[in-house]
Amino acid sequence: MAAPAQLKAVQHHLRTAQEHEKRDPVVAYYCRLYAMQTGMKLDSKTPECRKFLVKLMDQLESMKTELSDDDSITQEVVGNAHIENYALKMFLYADNEDRAGRFHKNMIKSFYTASLLLDVLSVFGELSEENIQHRKYARWKAAYIHNCLKSGETPEAGPIGMDLDQEAADEDEGFSGLALSQGGSFRGGGAASSQDAGGAAAPGIGFAGGSESGPSGPPGNVRVPPGAHAPANTPADSVKPVPMPRTAVDPDLSGGQRQGDVRLSAEDFTKAQKYCKYAGSALQYEDVPTAVHNLQKALKLLTTGKE
Secondary structure (H helix, E strand, O other): OOOOHHHHHHHHHHHHHHHOOOOOHHHHHHHHHHHHHHHHHHOOOOHHHHHHHHHHHHHHHHHHHHOOOOHHHHOHHHHHHHHHHHHHHHHHHHHHHHHOOOOOHHHHHHHHHHHHHHHHHHHHOOOOHHHHHHHHHHHHHHHHHHHHHHOOOOOOOOOOOOOOOOHHHHOHHHHOOOEEEEOOOOOOOOOOOOOOOOOOOOOOEEEEOOOOOOOOOOOOOOOOOOOOOOOOOOHHHHOOOOOOOOOOOOHHHOOOOOHHHOOOOHHHHHHHHHHHHHHHHHHHOOOHHHHHHHHHHHHHHHHHOOO
């Protein structure tokens, strides 16, 4: 169902939900929840918006019933970990393709979808500063590469730099040239790829539309000052797991105190649970290093009382 014009701001989130209906129902559920919560703030009074939001609520209730056995739906901390890991997985894929100079429509789509899913994380509370930076960078990169390829120019690979303090990166006005359209096509050059972040083709989704912004830089008011850098903690630098032996154990754990010797607060138990949930979510994507890393953090906290 198409959103009314007043709720245009959540249309891409709803399309992302539709794309993940069968592929990942948890992602679909939280995309719709974000759209509903945001839509209520935008316009819940006009008849067409109210009718649309009521249908969306009914759809959410139905999904919640169908997914009642899924911890990602019943436990907020698990749902948070699931969406964040999924978003960063897409970001990593696109960022790695970008740094390798492989520019194509699926890496652009992955950058943009990652930014939408980072929006969705706000249903769990305020976004971390790190995720805010990742979101800005992903949206800017998607528009920048799209505009370059549309104009037949070769984008500059990797973190060429941007002013992350420019809020324009978060505004729709900055993405006039980046329109997701079902059944569309990507107008421009660049090597095509049949894989997206999940390793499967993105069915029937393409990029179309025009832009007045220059092809050699980001759209809107986002500028690329010479010598500047991408976000300090882009996933390719700080989130990408580092391969390690399966038997590797954090050396700090070897001298840790036994649980009986440590006083743990309620907050410590909550943090440990969160690390375990992150590990479980990482294993859904067969990301063993990230799972091991989070389990080690949980074990260290429980055995030493320190992170």
